Amino acid sequence: MGNPKQKWTAKEEEALRAGIAKHGTGKWKNIQQDPEFNPHLSTRSNIDLKDKWRNMSVGSGEKSRTPKPKLAAADAAVAAAVPMPIAQAPAPLPTPAAAAVAIAPTSTDVTMEDTKPVVMVGTEVKIASKYDPMIFEAIAALTRVETNVVDISAIISFIEQRQELPQNGRKQVTSRLRRLVQKEKLEKIQNSYRFKESNPTTVTNAPPVTQAPSPKKEVKSIPLKSTDLVTSDETVEEAAVSAACRIAEAENKSFVAAEAVKEVERILEFAEESESNLQLANQIFEKCKQNTFVGFVYDYAIFISVSLSANLESQVSKAKQSSKNTGSLDMAGSQGETVMLS
DNA sequence: GTTAGGG
DNA sequence: CCCTAAC
Structure with a gap:
């Protein structure tokens, strides 16, 4: 037959x-x-x-006629939401159009092979900065309970499975790992890596908002401490990536976390170049409402927004209520299969 | 019974 | 997808 x-x-x-x-x-x-x-x-x-x-x-x-970037569903959603390659030239102002475009695509209809002009940011533009999330993701995903470490070859192969690396990709990942160890984000044990639990970096540059991340905390038992958010030594971006991946490790939802990390990273880049905080807040909250997953990203959104500008508190609380009403935060502890978009 | 690889 | 050798 x-x-x-x-x-x-x-x-x-x-x-x-x-x-x-x-x-x-x-x-x-x-x-x-x-x-x-x-x-x-x-x-x-x-x-x-x-x-x-x-x-x-x-x-x-195979680099032949298979130009599809092999994006997962969530990847496609994020990719579609990144219309701008963030040029090196410091754009003086992010046109409101950019933010509008970013939140425009409703992620409900995401087909993997459609003709949508997905920006191919993965080719050569800013690819180096994209390794960090994948590295964290790999470690979060591959860390075994007994040994609590991940072999370097496993990390590299994991990344290669997701996206083909350029010729010197392996080298870059290795140097990236080395750098992260230097910054005490990771800990190297022989040929394996793990998250550095106790970060001796001095501390607690208490964020201007003390009550923002905590009041809602309904997102299960995510170990989110204020010290995870900001250290005086590191940039907010690094702290966000690190903490988000730590959560990912705990929740064992590495793929979701990776997308969230990308989102946070991207928005932070966006925010650093410009201070259009209102658009930032609206954008990230729109994201949170559209996708059912980002419980902790939501927390970071509050933190980031308020850190950048105290004037946003009204926006934040408003968005908080809105998000709560939509009931978009219920995924954190579910079976783990309901995560991705349908 | 499972996996890796050739067809 | 199927088949087979190897473990």
């Missing part, structure tokens, strides 16, 4: 990738049986997972 050869859906691919991040490659049966992913992979066998992963890998490695 013929073989229908049913095509893999984006959800299935995402479940597969998440499963690999959790169990590692080669544990196909575990992934297939894992209750987290089985709902999406029930029709696939372990051998199917293996074959699919082989195809996906070769698609990423």
Whole structure:
């Protein structure tokens, strides 16, 4: 009989990738049986997972006529929301149009292969700064409970699986790791890395807003301390990335966290060049309302906004109420399968 | 029974 | 997707 050869859906691919991040490659049966992913992979066998992963890998490695950046659903959403490559030239003002465009695309209809002019920021522009989130993501995803470390080769292969690295990509990741160790964000143990738990950097440049992040805290037991947000030594961006990834480690939702980190990072870049805080706040809150996941990003939004300008408090509380009413914060502790967009 | 690889 | 060798 013929073989229908049913095509893999984006959800299935995402479940597969998440499963690999959790169990590692080669544990196909575990992934297939894992209750987290089985709902999406029930029709696939372990051998199917293996074959699919082989195809996906070769698609990423082959630079022939497969220009698709291999974006997951969430990736596509974020990519679509990044219309500007953030030129090196310090743009004096971010045109309101930019912010408008950023929040414009309703992420409800995101097809993976459509003709939407997704900006190819992944080619060469600012690719170096994009390694950090992936590194954190890899560590968060691959850290095993017993050893609590991640081998460097695992980190690199993890990143390569997500996006093909340029010729010197491996080198850059390595230097990036080294740099992060120097900054005491990571800890190196032989050939493995882990998150540095106790950060000896002096401390507690108490943010101007003391009550902002805490009052709502309904987002499960996310260990979010004010010291995680800002250290006097580091930039806000680094602190945000680090803390978000720490949360990711705790929640084991690395992919979601990575997207959130990208978002925070991008918005912070945006904010540093300009001080259009109102647009910033509106933008990030729009994001929070559209996507059901970003519980902690929401907290950071409050923190960032208020840190930049105390005048935003009205905006913040307003947005807080709005977000609460939409009930968009319920995902943090759910089964973990309901995360991505449909 | 599972996985890796060739077909 | 199927088949097979290897573990």
